Amino acid sequence: MHRIPPGDRHRPPSATDFLIASRQSEMLSLEAFLGMGRLVVAISNLVHALQRERGASNLYLGAHGRRHADRLLALSADVDAQQARFDAALATLDHAGGMIGASRLFSRLAYCVHTLSELPQVREQVRAQKLTPEEAVRCYSELVRGLLAVVFEAAENAADPAISRTLVAMFNFMQGKELAGQERAAGCAGFARGELDNVLSERLLHLLEAQERCFQIFESFADEQALALWRGVQGAPAVAELERLRRLACTAAQRDQSRVDESLSDRWFELTTERIDAMKSVEDYLESRLHSQCAGKLAEARDGLARHQSLIESVLAEEAEPRDSYIVFCGTQGATGEPDSYHSEGVSPRLGRSIIELVQLQSQRLQAMYDELNAARTALEERKLMERAKVLLMKHRKLTEEQAYRLLRQMAMNQSRRLVDVARAVVSMQDVWE
Numbered sequence: 001m002h003r004i005p006p007g008d009r010h011r012p013p014s015a016t017d018f019l020i021a022s023r024q025s026e027m028l029s030l031e032a033f034l035g036m037g038r039l040v041v042a043i044s045n046l047v048h049a050l051q052r053e054r055g056a057s058n059l060y061l062g063a064h065g066r067r068h069a070d071r072l073l074a075l076s077a078d079v080d081a082q083q084a085r086f087d088a089a090l091a092t093l094d095h096a097g098g099m100i101g102a103s104r105l106f107s108r109l110a111y112c113v114h115t116l117s118e119l120p121q122v123r124e125q126v127r128a129q130k131l132t133p134e135e136a137v138r139c140y141s142e143l144v145r146g147l148l149a150v151v152f153e154a155a156e157n158a159a160d161p162a163i164s165r166t167l168v169a170m171f172n173f174m175q176g177k178e179l180a181g182q183e184r185a186a187g188c189a190g191f192a193r194g195e196l197d198n199v200l201s202e203r204l205l206h207l208l209e210a211q212e213r214c215f216q217i218f219e220s221f222a223d224e225q226a227l228a229l230w231r232g233v234q235g236a237p238a239v240a241e242l243e244r245l246r247r248l249a250c251t252a253a254q255r256d257q258s259r260v261d262e263s264l265s266d267r268w269f270e271l272t273t274e275r276i277d278a279m280k281s282v283e284d285y286l287e288s289r290l291h292s293q294c295a296g297k298l299a300e301a302r303d304g305l306a307r308h309q310s311l312i313e314s315v316l317a318e319e320a321e322p323r324d325s326y327i328v329f330c331g332t333q334g335a336t337g338e339p340d341s342y343h344s345e346g347v348s349p350r351l352g353r354s355i356i357e358l359v360q361l362q363s364q365r366l367q368a369m370y371d372e373l374n375a376a377r378t379a380l381e382e383r384k385l386m387e388r389a390k391v392l393l394m395k396h397r398k399l400t401e402e403q404a405y406r407l408l409r410q411m412a413m414n415q416s417r418r419l420v421d422v423a424r425a426v427v428s429m430q431d432v433w434e
Helices: 015-062 071-093 101-116 118-125 133-157 161-193 198-223 224-234 237-251 266-315 350-394 400-416 419-428
Strands: 328-330 341-346
Touching: 015 118, 015 133, 015 161, 015 328, 015 350, 071 118, 101 237, 101 350, 118 133, 133 350, 161 198, 161 237, 161 350, 198 224, 198 237, 198 266, 198 350, 224 237, 224 350, 224 400, 237 266, 266 328, 266 341, 350 400, 350 419
Parallel strands: none
Antiparallel strands: 328 341
């Protein structure tokens, strides 16, 4: 850390003190975020394991416990292994809160730890067949929802534009993959019990549409390599067969053919799992990208801090009286639109100009970073608006999540407005709703 030398404790703070402090603050934030990146990787792997266990649970419940018990047991063991890695990542997290928004982050983590502690009870109820497939999906999905909220928090609080873009891409891809996992679980239950009704069809259609929205945002923020991997997933041979089963599931009730062959549940599970496992490769790439970006930005910050310190020390060393106090007054533009000149007292022109150049460069760099962050944060803010609007409609109009979204979409179409603008209008009426 840069501190005033012992002999200068009583001198006024200088501009150089705060230039160094600015760089140090940036470096400390990146150091904390590097640990956050490791936690995001652990969350990704735990979510993937929970999604697989959820699908197997619905196969087991849909078949009334007659099949899939061994598969469910093996996937539960995988969840336990990933949860142990998640706990290890939590143990290395900076509990002092070195990140922006650390309070909200730790609150999210407290919720995750609590809900994960209830997982053994959920498993007991599944094995005793005391839950319906829909209830089991809600239990597992609530666990996943809490974990994804941590990733959302990380994306919202990232201070570097490149890291923020990767996290926004990653969060939306993980959310889309979670919706694909819910699709797998819902289809497993319907096929395993040999009946596909209108409720299931509507649920699957909603999940397909919601996935598409998430993947569109992902594509807006992902780099070319991530997009290439995603195109590979979409073009896989198994996707065509999965589409046929999707059409069967979404139209069976409309064609008065709600009864289906129960053995199709195994094929549905295999195809959806193959697709979701392939999606995990995209997620893994985004994780490695996030880690390399965090490490690279941290190295840049350390190098920048060292350059600042070296430059300031070399300029001070050339001054006849380097410990004299000085004041520098500066601005960005004068009345004519030209950059203001600097004014100094008790400092040589060379030292004053060197300091003002450093101040201006740091300010310009931080402003450029802030401008780049706006696009990523806008996407996150729009997502929050959509979720809040749906919650209000679900609470006060007694709608399901699918119905709430459908109502928002219909309102947007009727008013020829963007969906997010309609959501904003609904949220703005919260006091009236209450």
